[in-house]
Amino acid sequence: MKLLTHNMLSSNIKGVTNGFPLKIEAEKIIERPVEINPVFLKNMFAKLEWKPLVEASRTMGFSELPEDVPDMSVLDSDEFLQKFHHALLEIHLEEGALVCPETGRKFPVQKGIPNMMLHEDEV
Amino acid sequence: MKLKQLEGLLGSLEQFSHPKIELEQYPTGHHIASRMLFSAENSFGDIGDKVVADFGCGCGTLGLAAALLGAEHVIGVDIDVESLAVASANAEDLEVDMEFVQCDVRNFGWRGQIIDTVVMNPPFGTRRKGADMDFLSVALKVASQAVYSLHKTSTRDYVKRTVLRDYNASSAEVICELRYDVPKLYKFHKKKEVDIAVDLWRFVPK
Numbered sequence A: 001m002k003l004l005t006h007n008m009l010s011s012n013i014k015g016v017t018n019g020f021p022l023k024i025e026a027e028k029i030i031e032r033p034v035e036i037n038p039v040f041l042k043n044m045f046a047k048l049e050w051k052p053l054v055e056a057s058r059t060m061g062f063s064e065l066p067e068d069v070p071d072m073s074v075l076d077s078d079e080f081l082q083k084f085h086h087a088l089l090e091i092h093l094e095e096g097a098l099v100c101p102e103t104g105r106k107f108p109v110q111k112g113i114p115n116m117m118l119h120e121d122e123v
Numbered sequence B: 001m002k003l004k005q006l007e008g009l010l011g012s013l014e015q016f017s018h019p020k021i022e023l024e025q026y027p028t029g030h031h032i033a034s035r036m037l038f039s040a041e042n043s044f045g046d047i048g049d050k051v052v053a054d055f056g057c058g059c060g061t062l063g064l065a066a067a068l069l070g071a072e073h074v075i076g077v078d079i080d081v082e083s084l085a086v087a088s089a090n091a092e093d094l095e096v097d098m099e100f101v102q103c104d105v106r107n108f109g110w111r112g113q114i115i116d117t118v119v120m121n122p123p124f125g126t127r128r129k130g131a132d133m134d135f136l137s138v139a140l141k142v143a144s145q146a147v148y149s150l151h152k153t154s155t156r157d158y159v160k161r162t163v164l165r166d167y168n169a170s171s172a173e174v175i176c177e178l179r180y181d182v183p184k185l186y187k188f189h190k191k192k193e194v195d196i197a198v199d200l201w202r203f204v205p206k
Helices: A038-045 A050-059 A072-076 A078-090 B003-011 B030-042 B061-068 B081-094 B131-142 B153-166
Strands: A023-031 A091-099 A106-110 B051-055 B073-078 B099-102 B117-120 B146-152 B169-183 B193-205
Touching: A023 A050, A038 A072, A038 A078, A050 A078, A072 A078, A078 A091, B003 B030, B003 B061, B030 B061, B030 B117, B030 B146, B030 B169, B030 B193, B051 B061, B051 B131, B061 B073, B061 B081, B061 B117, B073 B081, B081 B099, B117 B131, B131 B146, B131 B153, B131 B193, B146 B153, B146 B169, B153 B169, B153 B193
Parallel strands: B051 B073, B051 B117, B073 B099, B117 B146
Antiparallel strands: A023 A091, A091 A106, B146 B193, B169 B193
């Protein structure tokens, strides 16, 4: 699971009002290089929740993103784009769990696939 | 990529080895899948550089087609972990990137407007009534740009009326009518193969 996917997933348990962001528990992390697409990154920048991305990437062992939401102008910097690209699309959570921020319920992640299935009493 | 080439690649994919009837698991044929994604990209520009979700992705045919046509990020959502394993192996074989989430589409939790386009071949709702409409309702909330879906031609008027009135669609258009060959997968199928008429729809959310 890439952190772009993490940035849009939310816990949908009945009664939970704010299931985002899911906390990451990482057991195995892998990196897979993909080609950078600056146009796509600029488009995503506007749609992302920045702090959850910073926090998630730090949990995954990458702490090079600025803490506060950077100004749009950073998107002109190749160095920034490279880091942003790496955090968003190249780091994968292979084994571990996603934890609902309200209830603490764990959604396991195995072979890179989060299991977001709800139990009967959670629907 | 040319249509023929796309169709050829999709034709090589692994499909369900033990299909589950309760989930209405039928493979999306490579003929239909290639045409569906090819028109989404070439007539509407809804795939290339986009974030695409494949709802009820099964073995991943539609999502992988999107990846082959240049989608930047593809997420397949399915309830069945065995299908997701096949889909994941298919992605590796094609050397494309696709993400997977195991989830009942009806309970899919997401935030924001990251997903541009949803593509899906939903269960037609013959085993569990209304399953295709449940998928459509969620897809139209999740997608910010377009939803491509297959529905039985016999339900055309109902689909149109419902999405415009209840599901937040601003437009609903049948792009073409296709023949869906349902191979004899299950014991209760008496005929060797049947053809059903299905519509390829493009919906635009409000």
